[in-house]
Amino acid sequence: MVALDGPSGTGKTTVARKLAARLDAGYLDTGAMYRLVALAVLRSGTDPADAAAVAGVARAARLDVGTSPGRPHARLDGEDVGAEIRGAAVTTAVSPVSAVPEVRELLVAEQRRIIAEVLAGTAGIVVEGRDIGTVVAPDAALKVFLTASAEVRASRRGAQDTAAGRGTGAEAARAAVDRRDHLDSTRAASPMRAAEDAVVVDTSDLSIDQVIVALGELAGRRG
Numbered sequence: 001m002v003a004l005d006g007p008s009g010t011g012k013t014t015v016a017r018k019l020a021a022r023l024d025a026g027y028l029d030t031g032a033m034y035r036l037v038a039l040a041v042l043r044s045g046t047d048p049a050d051a052a053a054v055a056g057v058a059r060a061a062r063l064d065v066g067t068s069p070g071r072p073h074a075r076l077d078g079e080d081v082g083a084e085i086r087g088a089a090v091t092t093a094v095s096p097v098s099a100v101p102e103v104r105e106l107l108v109a110e111q112r113r114i115i116a117e118v119l120a121g122t123a124g125i126v127v128e129g130r131d132i133g134t135v136v137a138p139d140a141a142l143k144v145f146l147t148a149s150a151e152v153r154a155s156r157r158g159a160q161d162t163a164a165g166r167g168t169g170a171e172a173a174r175a176a177v178d179r180r181d182h183l184d185s186t187r188a189a190s191p192m193r194a195a196e197d198a199v200v201v202d203t204s205d206l207s208i209d210q211v212i213v214a215l216g217e218l219a220g221r222r223g
């Protein structure tokens with residue numbers, strides 16, 4: 001199993017999916033699970049800052065994310081919401097929602113269940129998130145923490161938003177990335193950080209393919 005952690009704009013999702021396909025392994029996007037809970041919170045009219053109410057919504061929501069690197073899906077209570085969970089409203093709500101300890105407990109348990117299920121049937125799994133190497137799967141054979149400079153991350157995020165028709169400009173992209181990073185790395189419940197035994201890869205000056213080649217070699221060595 002490969003644990004792939006790091007902030008947004010590091011190429012994490014693209015790298016995780018391509019690496020999984022290359023290794024013929026499964027894939028789990030844990031960020032999509034937190035985004036599904038954030039969408040459920042917004043749809044129910046709950047205040048994302050109301051921890052007890054958010055936990056209640058999380059308990060009631062039916063989350064379904066695919067584990068195929070080719071066509072990952074995201075469903076909330078049976079409805080395909082893959083596009084909606086990438087929108088600005090969910091992206092703003094997801095950090096406070098994911099800082100609620102009960103939400104993390106629920107999702108970490110579900111993530112471990114999915115990982116065990118996939119590992120029982122295939123060669124391996126690439127799991128991406130913020131706390132995979134530290135909390136969800138501390139025994140992962142390979143732990144990678146992707147980083148990139150703030151400028152590079154903001155410009156990648158801005159380009160992604162523009163490509164998806166959500167263009168907000170470089171300034172706004174930079175502010176949103178900074179805000180989310182700050183919340184994710186300073187929260188009390190499992191803050192984002194590299195595991196002590198993680199390989200830290202700075203992707204600022206690397207293409208996606210260069211990152212995948214490097215990680216593919218590491219994964220081949222560590223199994």
Ligand code: C5P
Pocket residue numbers: 008030031032034035094095098099128129130131132180184
């Ligand atoms: O990876 P992605 O940008 O989709 O993650 C969305 C949000 O979900 C992150 O900003 C973070 O707040 C939360 N998250 C988390 N733990 C994970 C994955 C995502 O707290 N393992």
